[in-house]
Amino acid sequence: MKDPLVKVRALVKHFKLAPKALFDAPPTLRAVDGIDFDVQRGETLGLVGESGCGKSTTARLVLRLIEATSGSVMLDGVDVLGSSKKELMALRREMQIVFQDPLSSLNPRMSVGTSIAEPLRFHSIADKIERFDRARQYLEVVGLSKDYYDRLPHEFSGGQNQRVAIARALILRPKLLILDEPVSALDVSIRAQILGLLIDLQAEFGLTYIFISHDLSVVKRVCNRTAVLYLGKVVEIAESERLYREPLHPYSQALIRAIPEANPDGPRVDSLAGIEGDVPSPINLPSGCRFHSRCPHRMPICSEQEPPLKDMGDGHQVACFLH
Amino acid sequence: METVLKVEKLETQFKLRTGVLKAVDGISFEVEAGRVLCIVGESGSGKSVTAQSIMRLIDPPGRIVAGKIWYRNLDLLALSESAMEKLRGDRIGMIFQDPMTSLNPVFTIGEQIVETIVAHQGVKKKEARARAVELLRLVGIAEPERRLNDYPHQYSGGMRQRVLIAIAIACEPDLLIADEPTTALDVTIQAQILKLLADVQKQLQSAMILITHDLGVVSAMADEVLVMYAGRMVEYGDVATIFRHPRHPYTVGLLDSIIKLSDNRDSELRSISGLPPVPIDPPPGCAFRDRCSRAIAICGEQDPQPYNTKTGSIVLCHVIAQEETDERQVSA
Numbered sequence: 001m002k003d004p005l006v007k008v009r010a011l012v013k014h015f016k017l018a019p020k021a022l023f024d025a026p027p028t029l030r031a032v033d034g035i036d037f038d039v040q041r042g043e044t045l046g047l048v049g050e051s052g053c054g055k056s057t058t059a060r061l062v063l064r065l066i067e068a069t070s071g072s073v074m075l076d077g078v079d080v081l082g083s084s085k086k087e088l089m090a091l092r093r094e095m096q097i098v099f100q101d102p103l104s105s106l107n108p109r110m111s112v113g114t115s116i117a118e119p120l121r122f123h124s125i126a127d128k129i130e131r132f133d134r135a136r137q138y139l140e141v142v143g144l145s146k147d148y149y150d151r152l153p154h155e156f157s158g159g160q161n162q163r164v165a166i167a168r169a170l171i172l173r174p175k176l177l178i179l180d181e182p183v184s185a186l187d188v189s190i191r192a193q194i195l196g197l198l199i200d201l202q203a204e205f206g207l208t209y210i211f212i213s214h215d216l217s218v219v220k221r222v223c224n225r226t227a228v229l230y231l232g233k234v235v236e237i238a239e240s241e242r243l244y245r246e247p248l249h250p251y252s253q254a255l256i257r258a259i260p261e262a263n264p265d266g267p268r269v270d271s272l273a274g275i276e277g278d279v280p281s282p283i284n285l286p287s288g289c290r291f292h293s294r295c296p297h298r299m300p301i302c303s304e305q306e307p308p309l310k311d312m313g314d315g316h317q318v319a320c321f322l323h
Numbered sequence: 324m325e326t327v328l329k330v331e332k333l334e335t336q337f338k339l340r341t342g343v344l345k346a347v348d349g350i351s352f353e354v355e356a357g358r359v360l361c362i363v364g365e366s367g368s369g370k371s372v373t374a375q376s377i378m379r380l381i382d383p384p385g386r387i388v389a390g391k392i393w394y395r396n397l398d399l400l401a402l403s404e405s406a407m408e409k410l411r412g413d414r415i416g417m418i419f420q421d422p423m424t425s426l427n428p429v430f431t432i433g434e435q436i437v438e439t440i441v442a443h444q445g446v447k448k449k450e451a452r453a454r455a456v457e458l459l460r461l462v463g464i465a466e467p468e469r470r471l472n473d474y475p476h477q478y479s480g481g482m483r484q485r486v487l488i489a490i491a492i493a494c495e496p497d498l499l500i501a502d503e504p505t506t507a508l509d510v511t512i513q514a515q516i517l518k519l520l521a522d523v524q525k526q527l528q529s530a531m532i533l534i535t536h537d538l539g540v541v542s543a544m545a546d547e548v549l550v551m552y553a554g555r556m557v558e559y560g561d562v563a564t565i566f567r568h569p570r571h572p573y574t575v576g577l578l579d580s581i582i583k584l585s586d587n588r589d590s591e592l593r594s595i596s597g598l599p600p601v602p603i604d605p606p607p608g609c610a611f612r613d614r615c616s617r618a619i620a621i622c623g624e625q626d627p628q629p630y631n632t633k634t635g636s637i638v639l640c641h642v643i644a645q646e647e648t649d650e651r652q653v654s655a
Contacts, residue, residue: 050509157598187365188536189580192594199592214509217582221590241587258514260539262581264566269521269543272514278479279509 004038005175005208006062011035011071013057017283027283031057033232034071036309039176044202044209046223046240048216048255052282053229055212059178062210063095064088076175093123096169100181102161106153112164113139113149119172138167143197159190163197170205178210183218195222216259220244225315228252231282231290234309238316248318251275251291289321297322324355325395327498327530328377333390335369335376342604346372346385348554351629354530354547356497359521361541361562362534364551365577365599370534373551374502377532378417379407394498413443416491416529418484418520420503425487426475432459432486433471436493443494458489462519481512485519492523499524499531505540517544538581542566550574553610554602559629560636568634570643573611609641617642 013032019025032054039045047055060066062073064080073080075094083091096119099105106115117135120126126134136146142163153161162182169177179198183191199222202209213219219226220240227237228249236249247253254275261267277294280286286293292302299321307319335347347369354360362370376387379399392399394415399407411417419425427435433455440451452471459467462485475483484504491499501520505513521544524531533544541548545562550571558571569575576595597614609615612622621641629637630644638644 050511159598188538189365189577189595190598192580192582192592193596195582196592196594215582216510217584217586220584221582221586221588221592224588244584254511256584258510259584260514260517260537260543261584262538262542262566262578263583264542264563266539266542269517272517272543275511275515278481278512 002040005041005076006037006039006210007072007074008035008037008058008062009072009074011058011061011073012069013054013061013066014069029283030232030285031282032061032068033285035229035232035234037227037234037237039208039210040224041175041208042202042206043224044211044222046219046226047210047212047229048214048219048226049229050214050255050279052231052279054232054282055229056180058229059097059180059210059212063092063097063178065097089123093119093172094174095176095178096172096174097178097180098162098165098169098182101185102158102165103153105165106161106168108153111150111152112156112161113151115153115164116167116171119168123172125172134171135167138171139164141170141201142167157190158186159194162186162194166194166197166201170201173205174207176208176210178212180212181214182211184213184215191218198222216244216256228255231279231285233290233319234317235291235320236316236318237309238318239314242314242316248312248316248323249291249320250295250297250322289319324357326353326393327356327395328532329353329391329393330373330377331391331393333373333376333392334388335372335381336386336388338384338386339603345554345602345605347376348602348605349390349626350549350551350556351390352547352549352556352559354498354532356530357525357528358546359524359531359533359544360547360549361545362532362549362551363536363538363541365536367553367599367601368551369554369602370536370551371502372554374417374500374532374534377500378411378415379404409443412439412490412496413494414496415498415500416494416496418487418491418499418501418504420506426483428475431472431474432478436471436486436490439490439493454493455489458493459486461492461523462486462489463515464489480508481516484508484512484516488516488519488523492527495527495529497527497529499527499529500534501531502534503536504533506535506537513540520544538578550577553599553605555610556629556639557611558636558638560634564635568636570632570634570636570638571611571640572615572617572642576614609639619645621645 012034015029016026017029049055061068068081113135116138117131120131136149139146144163183194211223223240226240226243227234230251236252247256275294288303288305289307292298301321307321309317309319311317331351333347333350337344364370375381436455437451440454456467464470505516548562548565550558552573558574569578579593595614608623609627612618627639627641629639632638
């Protein structure tokens with residue numbers, strides 16, 4: 001077996017909420033409720049799911065931007081969750097993140113060049129002149145002119161700002177880059193530019209990506225493997241082509257069939273398969289399989305026991321009693 | 324089929340400090356009863372301003388400066404504000420993107436539906452309430468009698484959008500305008516809401532304008548499509564024609580940039596280089612020319628005019644118009 005760059009085991013994040021009344025027990029929101037996955041070196045792992053499924057929380061847990069309730073995250077053999085503050089500082093150079101909305105993740109009063117150089121300053125790498133040079137170099141790496149150093153974010157379009165955010169994430173030469181909905185805020189004609197850039201950079205810098213998105217077409221296009229999340233659990237994980245060709249979990253199937261395709265021969269609205277009902281609240285999780293209340297194939301066992309992730313061969317895992 | 328709405332050379336502008344923003348610049352289209360027109364374009368292309376212009380919801384510094392909007396035989400731009408108010412929510416129903424901000428958080432869902440019905444149909448509250456229950460049931464809300472007393476925050480995003488649809492169709496309008504109605508929703512919920520919209524529209528046989536940036540939604544819902552770019556219309560035709568034979572270089576580029584579910588890791592990623600211009604005091608010529616690989620000299624000199632192509636769509640492009648004119652001359 002290969003030696004994965006990232007190993008996530010039994011990762012859990014429960015948020016304690018404010019109690020409704022004075023002597024009530026505080027309700028628990030189970031944002032991430034026992035997740036396991038590996039990310040191989042140089043691969044892109046997609047995390048997909050609808051709002052509230054825990055995909056962004058997972059990203060923040062892996063980076064330890066928030067503290068996990070339990071579980072473990074290993075990056076290149078180093079225990080991320082067990083690291084001391086000082087060790088974590090060093091680890092952060094190895095893993096970076098790019099968020100959805102570049103305008104809110106960039107300081108509006110800091111020139112884009114200074115923003116890109118900021119991680120170097122923070123980690124006390126290189127002197128001022130070298131930081132300036134390197135930031136200019138990284139502007140070019142992401143396809144912007146190095147003369148843009150002094151521009152402010154508001155002078156740029158969304159796509160250009162996203163390039164700046166990518167440059168800032170890359171300047172420390174991390175091994176792992178987490179991309180949290182990196183193109184969701186961008187227009188269709190710009191999306192492909194940024195995705196193309198990310199794919200090129202991955203090859204150039206030997207990067208490993210965790211790619212979070214609700215857009216399944218985008219995930220399929222860029223990810224080697226895809227994990228489908230539902231209410232804080234991985235319900236299915238497989239090589240992307242295979243997942244889309246033969247999704248096994250009823251939720252994955254519904255998710256894929258609900259996408260309207262821009263194609264004159266694609267499904268018209270009547271044949272789109274929405275699933276009944278809404279996603280249950282992560283505070284009052286259904287018993288057994290979390291999807292059973294909306295599942296067209298539910299059986300008695302589904303409300304009694306929680307299905308474990310089962311290996312179907314070739315690394316295709318699914319958590320469903322049908323299989 | 325009868326035409327419910329006809330828009331002719333609509334121009335809506337915003338006077339800004341930096342100049343005049345031509346948000347909508349000469350848009351013409353019509354929608355028939357029982358048909359769905361999708362207006363598609365990227366952010367800032369003028370889709371929403373078009374919808375707001377039809378509803379006459381443009382506030383200063385914005386102003387409708389030219390064009391005509393016909394709702395059946397009514398000239399909407401000549402109507403008094405009070406007459407317009409009567410039409411809105413009655414004959415013309417609206418659904419906006421964000422269901423949280425379109426509902427008033429301090430009133431129950433029931434009160435908000437009842438208000439619309441009482442205001443437009445002059446019925447008693449009790450009767451309106453019974454109708455509200457019926458409407459909520461119609462849009463797929465379980466236990467409507469009980470849920471009527473809930474506040475918006477007690478509803479999920481998808482359910483709130485259902486409520487907005489219930490309010491929009493309360494008076495059985497013959498024109499529905501939906502501005503990005505599913506953009507804030509998850510895909511599985513989006514599929515539910517699109518189905519619901521299509522169902523009520525078919526039942527009422529109303530004309531619908533659906534504004535979206537998602538070409539997948541267009542493909543699933545539209546009968547006709549109007550493509551907008553930087554405030555201008557660039558292509559207009561029926562949905563199959565636009566998807567099968569896109570003619571305007573922008574439409575072609577836009578369709579090429581979509582990442583499809585059938586794509587894999589080896590598929591080519593295509594995009595349109597450059598950025599759309601902001602139409603503040605735009606120079607003459609085609610708005611797309613700087614990003615267009617086919618641009619010729621005239622594209623920077625004159626505004627392209629609507630041209631009926633042999634494939635059946637209306638295209639505003641000098642290159643296409645010239646190409647087809649030449650062809651016709653050769654064959655004639």
